[in-house]
Amino acid sequence: MTTSLITGATSGIGAAFARRLAAAGHRLVLVARDEERLRRTAAELGARYNTAAEVLPADLAEDDGIAAVEARLRDPGARVQVLVNNAGFGHRGRFLETSVTDESRMLKVHCEAVLRLTSAAVPAMRERRHGFVINVASTAAFMPRGTYGASKAWVVSFTEGIARELDGSGVRFLALCPGLVRTEFHERAGMDPGKAPSWAWLNPNKVVATALRDLSRGRTVSIPDPRYKLAVALARHTPPALFAAASQRTTRRYDPKL
Structure with a gap:
């Protein structure tokens, strides 16, 4: 039976991955900070899909939390074939309005945890010549704005780089790049989702379905919606100053404090 480890597994995209992989018969290792919520999620998934769902409480903004997940990924007795690095969060406010401590915690979760967990999982996958890592x-990542955009750009570059280095190894890598998704992410960041137009929102289940389809097709970057594919293409080909001005106007409609 395939074992999949998912970080940030109790809500949003992480929970959608958990449901989809459980439905496919995977054994799950669910990682998040809230142990009580993890146990509820594991019980629900186990009952609904008749699969084993292990819980691993860990705060990936802390060294001890990352180390606990690293140890689980390296455990030779319970091999993980699929790793989904999904944990993450955002901040409201401009760069100088956010503390360096909070920005550093974001980098810890978005970059260091992804690096360390991928490094822990991939050697055994390569040895077996089979495995999947979804970051x-x-x-x-393509529309830079502060630490959040910079950290996600790192995730994309890191994923593309290791995919090239390990091409032919049997291990596949995917950077999933959604736009606005209906999750708890925005409320936790203190943003008002009602300010964004309804057409901009993506369904997490559809995002996951597209990601897994792109992974099966050998793609390394997945942008799961034609509208966002167009937005990324425009970002890449529009003069930076012009695109930044347009992006700032759009962002202020979403959050007037920015």
């Missing part, structure tokens, strides 16, 4: 980034 959840964002379209913000």
Whole structure:
């Protein structure tokens, strides 16, 4: 039976991955900070899909939390064939309005945890010549704005780089870059989702379905919606100053404090 480990597994895209992989018969290792919520999620998935769902409480903004997940990934007795690095969060406010401590915690979760967990999982996958790593980034990776966009750009670059280095190894890598997704992410960041137009929102289940389809097709970057594919293409080909001005106007409609 395939074992899949998912970080940030109790809500949003992480929970959608958990449901989809459980439905496919995978054994799950669910990682998140809230142990009580993890146990509820594991019980629900186990009952609904008749699969084993292990819980691993860990705060990936802390060294001890990352180390606990690293140890689980390296455990030779319970091999993980699929790793989904999904944990993440955002901040409201401009760069100088956010503390360096909070920005550093974001980098810890978005970059260091992804690096360390991927490094822990991949050697055994390569030895078996089979495995999958999905790193959840964002379209913000192509539309830079502060630490969040920069950290997600790192995730995309890191994923593309290791995919090239390990081409032919049997291990596949995917950077998933969704736009706005209906999850708890925005409320936790203190943003008002009601300010964004309804057409901009993506369904997490559809995002996951597209990601897994792109992974099966051998793609390394997945942008799961034609509208966001167009937005990324425009970002890549529009003069930076012009695109930044347009992006700032759009962002202020979403959050007037920015």
